Amino acid sequence: AYYVIHGDFVTLSDGTGVVHIAPAYGEDDNRVGQKYDLPLINLVDVQGNFIEEVTPWQGMFVKKADEKIIETMKESGILYKAEKYLHSYPFCWRCDTPLLYYPRDSWFVRMSSLREKLLENNDTIHWYPDNVKKGRFGNFLENVIDWGLSRERYWGTPLPIWECDCGHRDCIGSIAELKEKAIQVSDDIELHKPYIDHVLLQCSVCGKEMKRVSEVIDCWYDSGSMPFAQHHYPFENKELFEQNFPAQFISEAVDQTRGWFYTLLAISTAIFDKSSFENCIVLGHVLDKNGIKMSKHKGNVLSPFTVLENQGADALRWYFYTASAPWLPSRFYEDAVIEVQRKFLNTLWNVYSFYVLYAQIDQFDPTKYQGRTSSHVMDKWIISKLNTMIHKVDENLEAYDITKAAELIQDFTDELSNWYVRRNRTRYWAMDMIDDKIHAYLTLHTVLKNLVIVAAPFVPFITEEIYQNLVVQLDEKAPESVHLCRWPDYDENLVDQQLEQEMELTYKICSLGRSARNLANIKNRQPLSKMLLSTKELPEYYIAIIKEELNLKDVEVNANMSDYVSYNVKPNSPVLGKSHGRFIPGIRKAIAAMDQMELALKITSGQSIIIEIDGTPIEFNAENLLVTMSGLEGFAFAGEGDIGVVLDTHISETLRTEGYAREIISKLQNMRKDSSFEVMDKIKIYMTGNALLEEVVRQYRDYIINETLAVEIVFDEVREYTDVTINGELLKLALVKQ
Ligand SMILES: [Zn+2]
Ligand SMILES: [Zn+2]
Structure with missing residues (x-):
């Protein structure tokens, strides 16, 4: 009666390599049981007690019987050895009760027969990140198994199958069909348990009564039916359903690969032979400050409600948009949310407050000055940047790159505050309502209005607050909410790329100038006579900005940096010695023959160059070259990429x-x-x-x-x-x- 069969899931590491098989009580056991046609013997009732035939332990809970069985074996002299052994075991996730594997009859949907269709339809989905398609999700579909559909629960969607003693079964597809086939049913039929279980059908084969089976349906079936069930399709709303199917976009966390993502695709493949969604952003999990999974057990859970209470919903949202790509795990802690609140939301609010403060003093109403165009360079610049930003945010959202889109909004807001508003403050302080002041107000109003419309889907509350005050209060014809506004039009004619590039260069030169001042330890309030730029040319307008920003009397372009800066580039011998020891004299010579400034700036800005030394091409970079750059006596230098600036530090x-x-x-x-x-x-x-x-x-x-x-x-x-x-x-x- 006992024999040994082959099973490749048995390992030697835990014992002899021979294990006993009980096909009724384990997945592997059942699989080999089916393969070798072993009998499926069930000795345990649904209470977990041994049945009558199991003497002398009949009626005993199986876990309690363990010791008795060992005792009996010992008494009859057949026990070789009994010992405690630590192994993993399933427990109820809710009440920690040890669980028993148990064979039950179940209803399945034969998904394995749809495998090819599932894979084909998966091919039509755009996954973010795209490796989910062939990876996690694709692999799951390749190995798709039949869907265990039924559940033995008190509550749930009743499985709509009626059975007759004669063996006939009927699956009911609508209330109308049920009413037609039922023996007796009230007009306002209640489809839930337990009422539905009182509804009997007449068997079409033998004429006897049919009863509903006792099972309910896996709730994932309900979730997967959402696309049509929410519209009560196919019973009504055909047009509405067809307009919205398939969905353009869904999003859930990565654990839904086997959950919602799968059931949506499984059901729509079975019914419509297509995917029920076109794009899917797969979210990574939220971790604690140290990158560890949050759990009550570890006590490292940060409740979103704490953050909603302290930092607000906008800050919470903005943090998750900008922290990392949505599919990467995000570390979630209050300080991180506070940081983005400071960096973006406060900046936006400060610009808005600045506008409101002065617009109130001047009782400025932008609706009274429509149709004006400012020729002020700063106004043209920020309007150009605004249009570029609108366009790029749109492009990135079209491509589902939320993080990039949010960064664009954040960078724009930073430039608006730290460059446009800061450099234009005095224009709002003019005594009379002159054109220049009107243009400054109009420009800032236009920018703020469009900025909050673009940012509204990301941070719905702060943008609505600003919109209500800046737009709705003044214009009764405006949409009543920022969330009812149309996406701003991108006006290509207002974009001036050269202007944007020159301003960016100016901004960069100013920040290099500040670094040079820091190096020389001279604060910005101390005027200096001169700064020299390596930049070949720059229109006078920007030179004036640089002078003012850096408190300089003079700025000179196209300066020969070598006159003021000592560059020293030499091989990093310990590094190069290992790989190219014999070339070092040649390397020294070749480097010395090059433009030292150009080489130094290239290397320090992270680029690499390839030089042929004695016929061998060698790549040089910040690792194998040592670069020092410093201003000569009386000068302070800072540089980045191909831009170098030198401050004359002599103070008269x-x-x-x-x-x-x-x-x-x-x-x-x-x-x-x-x-x-x-x-x-x-x-x-x-x-x-x-x-x-x-x-x-x-x-x-x-x-x-x-x-x-x-x-x-x-x-x-x-x-x-x-x-x-x-x-x-x-x-x-x-x-x-x-
Ligand atoms: Zn439980
Ligand atoms: Zn029948």
């Missing part, structure tokens, strides 16, 4: 005096802020205690008065002062609101 007496004046203005502005004065408040300035600085103030009196909205500067009056330090000089300052 005149420059030093002006530096004092600017520092004093900065101190006064801070004191205005600390005293919570309004932006338009006039002040009176008092100072004493430093003859040198008093002289400076007399010299720059008009400039200081203008910048600080002062009406008068009073020297040496006896009163209370604040001690301040101006570039190392002590001074007593006070100010009073007029």
